[in-house]
Amino acid sequence: MDTILNLGLNDQTVRGLAASSGDERFAWDSYRRFVQMYASVVLGIDHARFEDALEKAKEDRGVSQDVDLSATDLRDLIGEFFGIVEAERGAPFPQDVDEQLASAIAAVFESWESDRAKVYRRLNGIPGEWGTAVNVQAMVFGNLGETSATGVAFTRNPATGDKAYYGEWLVNAQGEDVVAGIRTPQYLTLAARTAAGAKLPSMEEALPAVFTELARLFELLELHYQDMQDIEFTVERGKLYILQTRSGKRTAKAALKIAVDMVEEGLIAEEAAIRRIDPASLDQLLHPTLDPDAPRTLLGSGLPASPGAASGAVVFDADTAAVRAELGENVILVRQETSPDDIHGMHVARGILTAKGGMTSHAAVVARGMGRPCVSGASSLSIDYQARSAEIGGVHIAEGDLITIDGSTGEIFQGALPTVMPELDREFATVMAWADRHRRMNVRTNAETPADCEVARQFGAEGIGLCRTEHMFFDGERINFMRQMILAANVAERLVALDRLLPEQRSDFARIFEIMQGLPVTVRLLDPPLHEFLPHSESEFTELSAAVGIGVDQLRRRAEELAESNPMLGHRGCRLGVVYPEIYEMQARAIFEAACAVSRETGQPVVPEIMIPLVGTARELDMLKRIVIGVSEAVFAEQGLTVEFTVGTMIELPRAALVADEIAKVGEFFSFGTNDLTQTTLGISRDDAGRFLGSYIDKGIFATDPFVSIDVEGVGKLIAMAARLGREARPDIKLGICGEHGGDPASIAFCDRVGLDYVSASPFRVPIARLAAAQSALAAT
């Protein structure tokens, strides 16, 4: 909603204003302000034109402040403004006050469709169909002399959450003067002025009676709205007018403190405090952020793909990243875009910067999963891999040069800027504890490295909802064993390579089971198409050829054979297990051997849940479940030890949702893989959506990005159907979600509504999910 202060000034009415106020200068100043704002906002003329004319008028008259211009000066200036308007517009400045108002109202409505508004909406998930509203108020004047004033205030500190009035004001001024920065605004309270050592008096000192009245209204409004208020006010000849009040925007830190304080003040209930905090904002608290006081040189910007700030030396490939990181250097991996081949480089990098790809590109998704800051789709970045250099916004960057990225804003800076680590203070812990008391759903994490598992457990994860095993195959020497496995000419050769991978997998699982002791760990068996593991570059082929003793040509032919037209819909997921059961056998053995070992060592229960991906039929699951059970029996007999486990499946294909009753007869749990389920249900490849998804959101075809927030009407219908069918066939089936949506508050609310047992989010989103789950539970009561 926008508010229009209705002035209705023209060559006639300005004289009436002069007469009624008894202050001619004031009347012409008001007219000047009105013409200037109307011309730029409603008529769309560059506001710099008017600022320039105003500056020139002050220069000509040898004065520095607007207030030093006389009524005559201002009338002359308005004449110049009219000239500018007529030249730009081909018509004079409108004199009909009704037309002025109607056009102003129209301008507000049109602003809803501006590019800026669209981008804002897209970034904040606001549906375009909501539209906007217009509020028209009579004008009051803060520029009516020394007893008039204007200001903006918060009832508490929106940066820290401290309970102290926070704001700025100016005497003899209108609202735009406070924000324009020409005159330095004054502090509102004596305490603030004193603390800042400012000279100009605070409002508390200058207009004590009005300030007292203002403070009374602050308390009244906070009490009424039960929230910190952001207030605009004007004082006209000693009389206080509140122009607007709304719940104030605040940092996550402030949001937590205000919520906890208000509960302790008895102002709001615990439930209200939980409801009030934007879960997504917690992100700010959980990642290192740029030191706000550090000087900086902005090179360019991209999409804020994974929050947090990171500095380091630029490297252009994953191997170099690994080498330099090994030597203890902080590196930023800079790529056109990333692929699964880059995983090891992404792991060791402090941050990731890509020229292509959106908020849901490979780089973005993996970086968020790893908790690495990432800026993606930086269009001003161009990379010359051959020359091992890049340009960002015209600045040349050689490999090894230091840069800083801020994944929360998408900005890229020159050099290494200092960052500050988050402190998770008392209020964070308090709110999380409240949230845990109120939520129904469990919160797990998507993690596969020991580091991620530890972070997630600290953040309160109640298990692992998705442990992707494929990432484990990229590290170090393993990738060569993996490639040998893929290139094997027959089962016997494949088994040799798998035997080499077995101890690696087993030790991976053992470390994860140790960290997650007592909590369930859902391990997804191999999912991506095999060609993702094969080399891409010439040098990699040569290297592999030497390692496996197969000619480069033959390797390349095999890689071409494995290439697919639509890999997303190709030979992957459980289809690998069906065609190459020995791969899943090896993985199942690694899981059970690790589980036995950890269970014996620690005496704590180890709870593996083995998840078969990309199932579309009950038969696939049945066939593969039998294999897993066969391996378990063999391992338990060898180890003389039994570990409880379950076998379940991802629901990530429409068909799986449609026949969920059949699948539930076999599977002991469902985990909704909403990334792929969204891709298949909507027929949209996430990697290719960039070309039209923006257009689709702008045109209101999708209210929000369906890869960020579950498409409730379509994908949601399938999930609800599958949950219902699944429970009908197996009443105690465990239902969860492990797609990216598991960390999105709106999607978490949906999951709660359809009765899922848990959501699983990347480690850094676990607190967000805990809070969102609590909010959803409260919404249902």
Place this chain on the structure above:
Amino acid sequence: MDTILNLGLNDQTVRGLAASSGDERFAWDSYRRFVQMYASVVLGIDHARFEDALEKAKEDRGVSQDVDLSATDLRDLIGEFFGIVEAERGAPFPQDVDEQLASAIAAVFESWESDRAKVYRRLNGIPGEWGTAVNVQAMVFGNLGETSATGVAFTRNPATGDKAYYGEWLVNAQGEDVVAGIRTPQYLTLAARTAAGAKLPSMEEALPAVFTELARLFELLELHYQDMQDIEFTVERGKLYILQTRSGKRTAKAALKIAVDMVEEGLIAEEAAIRRIDPASLDQLLHPTLDPDAPRTLLGSGLPASPGAASGAVVFDADTAAVRAELGENVILVRQETSPDDIHGMHVARGILTAKGGMTSHAAVVARGMGRPCVSGASSLSIDYQARSAEIGGVHIAEGDLITIDGSTGEIFQGALPTVMPELDREFATVMAWADRHRRMNVRTNAETPADCEVARQFGAEGIGLCRTEHMFFDGERINFMRQMILAANVAERLVALDRLLPEQRSDFARIFEIMQGLPVTVRLLDPPLHEFLPHSESEFTELSAAVGIGVDQLRRRAEELAESNPMLGHRGCRLGVVYPEIYEMQARAIFEAACAVSRETGQPVVPEIMIPLVGTARELDMLKRIVIGVSEAVFAEQGLTVEFTVGTMIELPRAALVADEIAKVGEFFSFGTNDLTQTTLGISRDDAGRFLGSYIDKGIFATDPFVSIDVEGVGKLIAMAARLGREARPDIKLGICGEHGGDPASIAFCDRVGLDYVSASPFRVPIARLAAAQSALAAT
């Protein structure tokens, strides 16, 4: 079901048989036959080993016929057989008659899982889960002297359908002698023997009493089963035994004649006649077939991807195909696999042969649509594009060499074999007329060339269910205008290229509307991703660069920009219309201008149905429908003429099916695009499925190929849901199917059950669809 004739012979019982029959030679001959068959079928020893031993035994004794071997000769031979068995098996030939029977029964059950059986099932769409049965009968002997005999017979001619007994018999023989080809079998009837000029007596002459009895049983069995019977019989010392009777396999021609005859004979009703004919078999009648009498040299074989036979000179690319065809030459296009770029070459080719791809590859689908014979996935074919030559089964084939392909069998022959054109006789017309009387659903065709439209109309198509407009953009100069359109830097440039395409599209539509006068024509607006239209080869880029005046590097960059990771799920279908509305505007204009012109010329109604592809939300359809309606209003005003039309959509994404009620509020018809709906619902790319789909069918995960026959449980559930939701929202909505499944009898039955109004099939499958629709309607009554 298999029948085991229980013999139970061993070294003891053979003597008993000799005693009871009074014929020692007969007893040892029976034992020899039994050991030979048991060793090869049950013990799995190569049957050639025994044949060789038998041949050698006859040579050693200087005789040419098995019957000339004495009892002693046979006993010695059995001794040799035992030696072979023991050497191969490491154990003697089993003497326990119960073990013999049990092993024989097990062998039948095991045969169900043999590779041959699996391939057969896959080709014939028989679910693996059906399993088989075993029937055990006491043995009777046709080898008990001159009053004993054996034979196989059909109650009518299974090749032509003529009402005349048809069969072969041998005196003093067992069943395997008839098929083994060592002795020439004799004709059953005097008429057949006379007609063939054969010397050996017919059974009618040699065993007249038995023949009379046999003929009586033929009539009885036909009357009982009301169908032509395939009968195996044995005569043991003058006594007739019927070993087996079943409905006989027959050619499509015979099936039609027998059905019509039987109705005319009053044996069966019209409905039964319709039910009895396998719709898929009609394919044989509708395509040219190889002259069965022509000598041939088989080079290799692939999959029978599109039926019919074709001969011509081998060409390795579409352009060469076009050039040589222009000169009047018959060509066979031979490619690794085909792409939309090859369409013009496929059009002019007599047949298509590919090394890669399955029954549902691009080549197969397009060829079936065009009615071109196609053999796909011929693994023994390797092509050297550079050398412009190929090898098929080791034989070198240069460009221009003649080959023949049989798309009904998948065979590839050297040279140009003569073919015979189908005659559609009285019986075909009769059965089609009966089918039309009984079916509920309409049958349309998928066609976009005038030739295809004409064929389809002749075959009884009641409209076009899918006219793909993209194929129209590949011909001749148009592809360059299309490419200019794609490469346009802005809307203005794009409009220039579109203006050039407009008259071409208009004349295409005009010709189709003329041919289809009075019938509905569903035109699908542009669907495939734009990069499908861009060049692939170096020379094409150079050519295009010259034509459009843009550097090769820039063209290649643009092509790379347009490349997608998963084009199937990319920027295609209505997403093109949303981002580039001017493309759909041009197409709508072309349709309406053509409709006005044809309507004015012919005075006949023209019934365009404009179909928006790949819709997932009602908003997309609404937005694009408005564009189409806007264009229609403009054109009708310009032309001073109005043409009735409707705007509807494909339902080919799971989301579209899920929100079909919303979509039906906007769309006036749904056409189920089951190809893409199957791909997205199952998450299987048709182009990539080759690597695992065979395995999936063999292992019983899918009963039949879901791209051939609708996956009723999964995809079918979505279709049923969408049909129900669509009708709820718009009771008079028209529902049809235009995927490949529209020509598959099982899928047609499904469409009938869920109440679709029509199916649409490729021109050559229209008669099949008419018959299948009638069968389905009869099944429902």
